[in-house]
Amino acid sequence: MDQASRDYGKGLARAFGGALLFALPLLMTMEMWSLGGFAIDRVRLLLFILASLPMLLGLSYYAGFEPTFRLRDELLDALAAFAVGFIVATLMLTVIGVLTPDLTLAEMVGKIAIAAVPAAVGALLAGKQFGTRDLQDTRERENAGFLGILFLMSVGAIFLAFNIAPTEEVMVISYLMSPGHAIALIAASLGVLHVFVYALGFRGEHRRRGAGRSVPTFLRYTLPGYAIALVISVYCLWTFGRLDGVALHEQATMAVVLGFPAALGAATARLVT
Amino acid sequence: MAKTVRRAPAKPAKPTPAKPPPTPLVEWLAAGVGLFLVVATILLIASEAFMADPSPPQVEVRALEIRSSGPGFLVVVEARNVGGSPAAGVLVEGELERGDAPPETAEASFDFIPDHSARRGGLFFETDPRQGRLSLRAKGYSEP
Numbered sequence: 483m484d485q486a487s488r489d490y491g492k493g494l495a496r497a498f499g500g501a502l503l504f505a506l507p508l509l510m511t512m513e514m515w516s517l518g519g520f521a522i523d524r525v526r527l528l529l530f531i532l533a534s535l536p537m538l539l540g541l542s543y544y545a546g547f548e549p550t551f552r553l554r555d556e557l558l559d560a561l562a563a564f565a566v567g568f569i570v571a572t573l574m575l576t577v578i579g580v581l582t583p584d585l586t587l588a589e590m591v592g593k594i595a596i597a598a599v600p601a602a603v604g605a606l607l608a609g610k611q612f613g614t615r616d617l618q619d620t621r622e623r624e625n626a627g628f629l630g631i632l633f634l635m636s637v638g639a640i641f642l643a644f645n646i647a648p649t650e651e652v653m654v655i656s657y658l659m660s661p662g663h664a665i666a667l668i669a670a671s672l673g674v675l676h677v678f679v680y681a682l683g684f685r686g687e688h689r690r691r692g693a694g695r696s697v698p699t700f701l702r703y704t705l706p707g708y709a710i711a712l713v714i715s716v717y718c719l720w721t722f723g724r725l726d727g728v729a730l731h732e733q734a735t736m737a738v739v740l741g742f743p744a745a746l747g748a749a750t751a752r753l754v755t
Numbered sequence: 756m757a758k759t760v761r762r763a764p765a766k767p768a769k770p771t772p773a774k775p776p777p778t779p780l781v782e783w784l785a786a787g788v789g790l791f792l793v794v795a796t797i798l799l800i801a802s803e804a805f806m807a808d809p810s811p812p813q814v815e816v817r818a819l820e821i822r823s824s825g826p827g828f829l830v831v832v833e834a835r836n837v838g839g840s841p842a843a844g845v846l847v848e849g850e851l852e853r854g855d856a857p858p859e860t861a862e863a864s865f866d867f868i869p870d871h872s873a874r875r876g877g878l879f880f881e882t883d884p885r886q887g888r889l890s891l892r893a894k895g896y897s898e899p
Contacts, residue, residue, distance in 0.1 A: 516899075558785075561788075
């Protein structure tokens with residue numbers, strides 16, 4: 483085996499570790515088994531899988547387990563990450579006794595697929611997180627640009643929101659909260675997002691316009707970041723069928739509840755990726 | 756640098772004299788597995804989403820075996836959903852008629868029975884079901 487293959491093998495091993503680490507909370511969440519198995523509307527599940535592919539591709543560009551910039555390589559990395567996520571989800575769900583022979587094939591694939599996507603995200607992140615980066619590579623990725631940052635914010639938001647959206651707690655919390663609580667949570671979400679974006683900044687964003695000035699940062703990053711967090715929250719809740727048959731004000735409260743972890747995910751996306 | 760590493764000739768398990776691929780074989784393999792899984796997953800879920808039989812759940816219950824269980828008896832049952840939609844919370848009731856005595860009933864609930872699938876459970880009776888007339892039926896379900 484030559485050096486390139488060996489390096490790739492190491493990256494792949496890290497990817498397996500990352501997939502397990504990132505997807506374990508979801509793999510051990512009871513709602514995920516029933517949601518993936520039968521409770522999610524199949525059209526929504528299909529949309530989620532289809533939407534995850536460009537996301538994995540984009541993430542591969544910023545955090546692939548190989549330092550690459552060529553589209554073909556990003557595609558290969560994204561596909562390999564899906565394979566890793568799928569295999570990790572399959573093995574883990576089998577070991578904990580969720581996948582049993584009496585399930586139909588469609589049920590099994592549903593349970594696996596819904597967890598394979600976050601596991602694939604973990605696989606891609608681990609490649610970068612634990613990997614050794616050469617300088618050229620690092621420079622390339624840190625100049626993510628405005629759209630790149632918004633993309634990474636979305637991935638961060640979807641990652642954290644997706645971990646919490648399947649649980650019933652989102653619904654329960656929204657019932658516990660009064661409108662006053664909801665407004666306070668919106669303020670807290672914006673505050674957390676702003677503090678992360680403003681004080682910590684995004685890696686490699688030292689020279690960005692408006693850096694160090696609070697109001698431009700708020701308008702340029704915090705508000706779009708929170709908008710992304712809310713949209714991602716609504717999307718996750720819709721995918722899991724949590725919004726079906728629920729009154730509009732409850733839907734809004736649930737979006738705000740899930741919007742908090744989503745905002746936190748968006749804010750810390752650059753720390754993780 | 757990545758690019759020079761990448762161009763190093765890959766040695767596949769079986770040495771081929773042809774032009775060396777620019778990407779290690781393992782990378783193609785891993786991506787190939789990924790492509791297969793992506794396509795298979797999408798096709799399977801799509802076929803379920805768009806070609807599913809929309810008929811309502813129809814649960815048929817039959818006894819698989821009757822055995823003694825402690826002081827009573829166990830009837831192992833199989834609930835098969837032959838309809839096109841999945842059913843959740845399926846309540847199965849067994850009624851045992853024994854001559855003039857009031858019938859003895861036992862219930863079991865099945866969390867989830869997918870369409871065209873079967874799940875197993877058991878009903879406990881105090882009297883031997885083989886001595887009477889046992890009827891089994893599904894009483895209701897909820898949409899998952």
